[in-house]
Amino acid sequence: MIAHEDLKARLRDAGLAIQVGPFVVRLRSQLDRIERSVALFYDRQLLPVDGAPFADFHVTLARSSGLRTVWRPQARFFLDGRSPFRPLPLAHAYPLFEWGLNWCIAQHAHDYLMVHAAVLERDGRALVMPGEPGSGKSTLTAALALSGWRLLSDEFALLSLETGKLVALPRPVSLKNAAIDLIRERHPRAIIGPASHDTSKGTVAHLKPPDSSIDRMHQQAGPAWLVFPRFSAGGSDRLQPLDRAEALLKLVGSSFNYSVVGGAGFEAAANLIEQSECLTLEYADLDASLGLLNAVAGGPA
Amino acid sequence: MTRPALAQLVAVLVRPAAARELSLADWDLLVRVARVASLEGRLQATIEDAGMLPDVPPAPRRHLHAARVLADRQHAMVRWEVARIHEALAPEAIPVMLLKGAAYVMAGLPSAPGRQFSDVDILVPQARIQEAEQHLFVQGWVCEGYDAYDQRYYRQWMHELPPLTHMRRKSVLDVHHTILPPTARLHPDPALLWKAAVPLDGFPGMYVPGPADMVLHSATHLFHDGELENGLRDLADLDALLRHFAADDPHFWEHLTARSFEMDLARPLYYALRYGNELLQIPVPDSAFRALAVARPASPLRGLMDGLFRRGLKPHHWSCDGRLSGAARWLLYVRSHYLRMPLHLLAPHLMRKAIKDHRKAKREKSEP
Structure with missing residues (x-):
């Protein structure tokens, strides 16, 4: 230091x-x-x-x-x-x-298939969560990273075209608007930087990844779950299986450089789907959704 | 430490084995200079061709690889665009000559691998250019974002239509009827270009320029038409073309110099050979310089042009800039306009452009 x-x-x-x-x-x-x-x-x-x-x-x-x-x-x-x-x-x-x-x-970085997605890991297995802005992806990511999952990335999944594994890009998690106070209340010891108001994304503050996530950034992780979260205020929290072909289309639709890397990108995306359980997450309550994701990963709910 | 980056880039382009002698700190600057010069992909292709890629450390190699991936993608798109242009114009029997990057890629020339570019340039006979525009329009190429003045400027004074953009693919197509504006100082005859054109395999009705004309067009684009931002890249194109054609045809150099006089393009060829030889060590036989002796500028002008081009052709990167680089670029910009149009046409045009730019800047500033 x-x-x-x-x-x-x-x-x-x-x-x-x-x-x-x-x-x-x-x-x-x-x-x-x-x-x-x-x-x-x-x-x-x-x-x-x-x-x-x-x-x-x-x-x-x-x-x-x-x-x-x-x-x-x-x-x-x-x-x-x-x-x-x-x-x-x-x-x-x-x-x-x-x-x-x-x-x-x-x-x-065209040696990766780059996807607009969060990536977390538990027991060597990676959870990939592509999500539109407003899907609640960053809030879920922050909460998971602060409760035992390793953070690989908040919004930038790097899928190596060479190894087929996910490469960590540990950077501060960008929290928006209400999520800032929500995470602060649940995790008073988390390190959250000063808020920037009135940006194009509203109020933004950054959460520092846990030390262990940073220290292990050179460890790649094989894909295990591909989850598409969708925030539905007042709805119920539900994980549902997603058809693989549809998951593949949604995955490449969230990629930044799918059209550039061509065939290699298709192979990498198809392999990821092959190795992953594909799900959609309807997300209303943070605790309930965390419980669902933890249960899928085989840990304590 | 910062000065030799350009020299090292040239050294590797000329002799790929030089890559072995570079430290990581050398690569740190070299990659950036190559990127600004649009030569990253070419650099990768050159090194790969020589079997030297394993000698490049992984950190810079990743960037060269990425540039090559991008270039290969652009080439695939160009092949697609050319096939669509063929579909639009071949049924009407409108002949099409591919120019520059599109010609290199479609003819499989050694200037193609790793070459980065964005637009497709084609030439059609002037008598058929309106017809070509209509048929391209039917296939989705439209001319948008140009006001009435721009439209008239292009159509009346320039050698091309205003750039066409495809409605869905957003690809840009430049349709020319000759290689220099009719108002320019030099007057290459497009009929001669067509006579020497080489048919493109698999695309009846499509052509690429003959070998000498391809060199002359590249030289003219660089030294008479004024886009120097990719100057070193264009010299690298010329290097690859000249070596290839000269190896193919023992009389190529005589033919090239004779053709340059026939096409009224001897001066730009002289510049291309002089600065290409100086900056990129393009091998030019003495006989070629002797044949072009009458086309070279008289001595006071030659000294001035040396001063300008030696600066202007370098990549526009801070590490390559000297004290006078900015001034040289500005003077070359002015020169390119002066060569395009006589002053009585140019002055009002630049005035209108300046007023329009000023108004546009004002509008943008008033945004919140």
């Missing part, structure tokens, strides 16, 4: 190398918000100064320049000197870093 002053100096100078699952991110920033959030969330993933001669992504978070930004300060994301998207208010600098990193991975 490195001292805070050292972290700050590296962020401002040659860049801070962070191991994010299979990727090394070299991050530069003068922004206090970035410095505080990185120190909070990524302290276990920092690489020694000479430990990462090659970085996958060279990212800079900087204040936008220009007269207008004097009274309306903004943060801009740069990948190797180029800015692929519009700036956001300075207060959203940290979510901008996380979203920008998603973009970097989605654009470049």
